[in-house]
Amino acid sequence: MRNLLFVAVLGLAVGSTANGHAEEPSRSVELIKSPSCGCCAAYGDYLEASGFEVTTRPVEDIVGLSRLAGIPDDFQGCHLAMIDGYFVSGHVPVEVVERMLDERPAVRGITLPGMPAGSPGMMGEQLEPFRVFAIGAGGPELYADE
Numbered sequence: 755m756r757n758l759l760f761v762a763v764l765g766l767a768v769g770s771t772a773n774g775h776a777e778e779p780s781r782s783v784e785l786i787k788s789p790s791c792g793c794c795a796a797y798g799d800y801l802e803a804s805g806f807e808v809t810t811r812p813v814e815d816i817v818g819l820s821r822l823a824g825i826p827d828d829f830q831g832c833h834l835a836m837i838d839g840y841f842v843s844g845h846v847p848v849e850v851v852e853r854m855l856d857e858r859p860a861v862r863g864i865t866l867p868g869m870p871a872g873s874p875g876m877m878g879e880q881l882e883p884f885r886v887f888a889i890g891a892g893g894p895e896l897y898a899d900e
Contacts, residue, residue, distance in 0.1 A: 780837060783806045783808045783837045784811055785802035785811065785835045786833060787834075789814070794875065797846075799837075820834060823841050825841075828889065830843060831845060831866055832869055841865075842865070842871070843863065843864070845873035851861055859897075860890060861890035866887075
C-alpha cells in the first residue's frame with residue numbers, strides 16, 4: 755500500500771496529465787494523513803461538507819511523501835489530498851481548491867504551510883491571511899492570500 759502511495763505522489767511530482775483538459779473537475783479526494791491526526795480528519799469532514807467524496811489513507815511518512823511531491827520542507831502542510839491530478843497540502847480553504855480546479859494551472863498542486871489557527875479543520879481564530887502557494891517547476895509561488 756505504501757509503495758502505491760509513493761507511486762501516486764511521484765506521478766504528481768513529475769507532471770500530471772490532468773493539467774490542461776477541459777473536463778468537469780473530479781469531486782473525488784484521496785486524503786493521505788497520519789493515522790492519529792484529528793485535524794486532518796476534520797479537514798476531510800470539511801471537504802465532504804463542501805461536496806467532495808473523500809477516501810482516507812493513513813500513512814506514517816507524510817513528510818517523505820510531501821518531499822517526493824516536490825514540496826519544500828518549509829512549505830509542507832500536515833496532510834496531502836490528491837484531487838483530479840493535483841495535490842493539496844495542508845488546510846487549504848475549499849474556495850482556493852475549487853479555484854485551482856477551475857483554472858487548471860500548470861502546477862503540481864497547492865499548499866498552505868504549517869497548521870494555521872482558524873484554517874479549515876483547525877481550531878481557533880484566523881490570525882493572519884492564509885498564504886497558499888502553488889508548487890510548480892519553478893518552486894513555490896504565492897497562489898492565494900485568503
